[in-house]
Amino acid sequence: MKFETLMSRGLFAASLVVCGLVLAAMVTTTTTTPAVQLASEGGISTILLSTPSSCALPPDGVVCPRVAG
Numbered sequence: 001m002k003f004e005t006l007m008s009r010g011l012f013a014a015s016l017v018v019c020g021l022v023l024a025a026m027v028t029t030t031t032t033t034p035a036v037q038l039a040s041e042g043g044i045s046t047i048l049l050s051t052p053s054s055c056a057l058p059p060d061g062v063v064c065p066r067v068a069g
Helices: 002-028 036-041 044-050
Strands: none
Touching: none
Protein backbone atom coordinates (compact mmCIF):
# COMPACT_ATOMS: atom_id res chain seq x y z
CA MET A 1 0.00 0.00 0.00
CA LYS A 2 1.32 3.41 -0.88
CA PHE A 3 2.25 5.95 1.76
CA GLU A 4 -0.22 8.50 0.40
CA THR A 5 -3.09 6.04 0.61
CA LEU A 6 -2.20 5.16 4.17
CA MET A 7 -2.01 8.83 5.15
CA SER A 8 -5.33 9.71 3.51
CA ARG A 9 -7.11 6.78 5.17
CA GLY A 10 -5.60 7.69 8.51
CA LEU A 11 -6.64 11.31 8.12
CA PHE A 12 -10.14 10.25 7.13
CA ALA A 13 -10.42 7.98 10.17
CA ALA A 14 -9.10 10.68 12.48
CA SER A 15 -11.55 13.24 11.11
CA LEU A 16 -14.44 10.81 11.56
CA VAL A 17 -13.43 10.26 15.18
CA VAL A 18 -13.19 13.99 15.83
CA CYS A 19 -16.56 14.66 14.16
CA GLY A 20 -18.14 11.87 16.18
CA LEU A 21 -16.76 13.27 19.42
CA VAL A 22 -18.00 16.76 18.61
CA LEU A 23 -21.44 15.44 17.70
CA ALA A 24 -21.61 13.39 20.89
CA ALA A 25 -20.60 16.42 22.94
CA MET A 26 -23.29 18.57 21.33
CA VAL A 27 -26.00 15.97 21.85
CA THR A 28 -25.17 15.07 25.45
CA THR A 29 -24.32 18.51 26.83
CA THR A 30 -26.51 20.11 29.47
CA THR A 31 -26.19 23.87 29.80
CA THR A 32 -27.58 26.26 32.37
CA THR A 33 -27.04 29.51 30.51
CA PRO A 34 -29.74 32.19 30.86
CA ALA A 35 -30.68 32.03 27.17
CA VAL A 36 -31.43 28.32 27.40
CA GLN A 37 -33.31 28.84 30.65
CA LEU A 38 -35.45 31.57 29.09
CA ALA A 39 -36.29 29.39 26.13
CA SER A 40 -37.11 26.35 28.23
CA GLU A 41 -39.05 28.11 31.00
CA GLY A 42 -41.30 29.50 28.33
CA GLY A 43 -43.48 32.46 27.87
CA ILE A 44 -42.97 35.52 25.75
CA SER A 45 -43.37 37.69 28.85
CA THR A 46 -40.20 36.22 30.37
CA ILE A 47 -38.25 37.00 27.22
CA LEU A 48 -39.68 40.51 26.95
CA LEU A 49 -38.83 41.28 30.56
CA SER A 50 -35.17 40.46 29.93
CA THR A 51 -34.84 42.79 26.93
CA PRO A 52 -33.53 46.32 27.44
CA SER A 53 -36.19 48.98 27.91
CA SER A 54 -34.63 51.45 25.49
CA CYS A 55 -33.78 50.89 21.86
CA ALA A 56 -30.29 51.54 20.55
CA LEU A 57 -31.69 53.36 17.51
CA PRO A 58 -33.83 56.51 17.50
CA PRO A 59 -37.50 56.05 16.53
CA ASP A 60 -36.92 57.05 12.90
CA GLY A 61 -34.09 54.53 12.57
CA VAL A 62 -31.61 57.08 11.19
CA VAL A 63 -28.28 57.35 12.93
CA CYS A 64 -26.28 60.49 12.14
CA PRO A 65 -22.61 60.67 13.10
CA ARG A 66 -21.66 63.50 15.43
CA VAL A 67 -18.94 65.86 14.32
CA ALA A 68 -16.40 66.46 17.08
CA GLY A 69 -15.73 70.12 17.38
